[in-house]
Amino acid sequence: MHVPDGFLDAPTSAATGVVAAAAIGVSLVKARKELDDRTAPMAGLVAAFIFAVQMLNFPVASGTSGHLLGGALAAVLVGPWTAVLCLSVVFLVQCLLFADGGITALGTNITLMGLTTVVVGWLVFKGLQLVLPKRLSLVPVQAGIGALVSVPVAALLFVALYAVGGTADIPLDNLATAMVGVHVLIGIGEGIITFLAVGAVLAVRPDLVYGARPVLARRELEIRTSTGAAA
Amino acid sequence: MRNLSTKWVLVGVGVVAVVLAGVVSRFASGSPDGLTKVSEDHGFAGTGRTHQGLFDGYGSLTGVIGVLVVLALAGGVTYLVRRRSRDERS
Numbered sequence: 050m051h052v053p054d055g056f057l058d059a060p061t062s063a064a065t066g067v068v069a070a071a072a073i074g075v076s077l078v079k080a081r082k083e084l085d086d087r088t089a090p091m092a093g094l095v096a097a098f099i100f101a102v103q104m105l106n107f108p109v110a111s112g113t114s115g116h117l118l119g120g121a122l123a124a125v126l127v128g129p130w131t132a133v134l135c136l137s138v139v140f141l142v143q144c145l146l147f148a149d150g151g152i153t154a155l156g157t158n159i160t161l162m163g164l165t166t167v168v169v170g171w172l173v174f175k176g177l178q179l180v181l182p183k184r185l186s187l188v189p190v191q192a193g194i195g196a197l198v199s200v201p202v203a204a205l206l207f208v209a210l211y212a213v214g215g216t217a218d219i220p221l222d223n224l225a226t227a228m229v230g231v232h233v234l235i236g237i238g239e240g241i242i243t244f245l246a247v248g249a250v251l252a253v254r255p256d257l258v259y260g261a262r263p264v265l266a267r268r269e270l271e272i273r274t275s276t277g278a279a280a
Numbered sequence: 281m282r283n284l285s286t287k288w289v290l291v292g293v294g295v296v297a298v299v300l301a302g303v304v305s306r307f308a309s310g311s312p313d314g315l316t317k318v319s320e321d322h323g324f325a326g327t328g329r330t331h332q333g334l335f336d337g338y339g340s341l342t343g344v345i346g347v348l349v350v351l352a353l354a355g356g357v358t359y360l361v362r363r364r365s366r367d368e369r370s
Contacts, residue, residue: 050315053328080358081365089362090286093355094293100350101301104338106309113317114309131358138354142346148333207315217324224322231314250293253284 050118050203050232051143052158054151061214066156069137072164076133083128087257092127096135098246099123100142107238115235118203120166121174121196122243125188125260126250129171136163157210165203170195170243174260185268188251188261193244200236204228294351301343 057065084092099119106114119139123132140158143149150158174195181187208225247258255261284292312320319325335342 050313052315053330055327055329056319056324077357077361080361084358084362084365087286089358090290091293092358093351094290094297096354097347097351098293098297098300101297101305101343101347104301104305104308104343104346106311106313108309108311109314112311113314114311115314116308134357134361135354138350138357142350142353144333146334146346146349147338147342148331149338151329152331204314215324216327219322219324224318227318227321228314231318235314250289253292254286254289257286257289 050158050162050207051140051150052154052161052207054153055216056151057154057157057210058214058216059153061210062153062157064214065160065210066153069156069159069164072133072160073137076130076137079130080128080134083131083259088127088131088259091257092131092135095123095126095132096138099135100139102242102246103139103143109231109234109238113231115231115238117239117242118162118166118200119239119243120163120168121170121192121199121239122246124167124171125174125192125195125243125247126258128259129167132167132171133163136167139163161203161207161210165206166196166199169202170199173198178260178263183264183267185251185255185261185264188258188264189244189248192247192260193240196243197236197240200239201229201232204232297347297351298344301347302340305338305343306340 099117099122102117103119106116109115120132120136123135127135137159140150140155140163144152144155174191177191177194181191205225208221208228211224212221251258251261255265319328
């Protein structure tokens, strides 16, 4: 979903640039609380992993492909604020080194594919964690569903930005239908990749999955309580 | 598999990233992505402008270089954020 220069007008691009810069600024402060002995070493590698997986376009419909965006994945692995920093680095490197996504559109791309997918992915993940049983095996499923939802929401936000500052006169309902339709399919891929990646780390070291901590803490509490009762 | 040391988990994630960027990326779909296809179908692909990046697109070598640059930058940023918060606590 990398937006090139020229799709959106200058004021809209500038506005998303301000949003992205503000989000990065807040994240630089808030990430301090997330970065500890477990998340800090993971953060750089999670960003590198997401960069690599973003290269892997998978076919979704005839003549169309999609790739991971990674907001939900990063948020569940290292925490949402750190995730915003990780994804911003990914889009910056893609823009400058690979001309993937426009220069004036960098703020738009960070806002759509970094910020939106992190916020939506994390909120859906936390919401599901709240209502479903606190089981470790559900963490990758919740992450996958958060990832699935985040992609069409980002696509819809692009349409909203296009409604404000699109440079061509396109019927917006057609654009919305097309964007959401194809990005639901891409979202399914996003969900599967997120499920597999979170599940893989969880299988070897559940404590390295930031989003699994409430479940782990609860489990330890239960073990302690039961030993306390036995004593 | 349980309780793999942190070092080996990190090495594992790193190796997977390099293999995906360097090898598996050759098998990636060459079709336009969702937004590009929609812009073609709806007649606004022409409004997009491309710029010159440092590399001429994603290849096995440039992909691996990209992975390493992202690792260095994201690792560096998070290291600095963490060091700053530690300094303030002490």
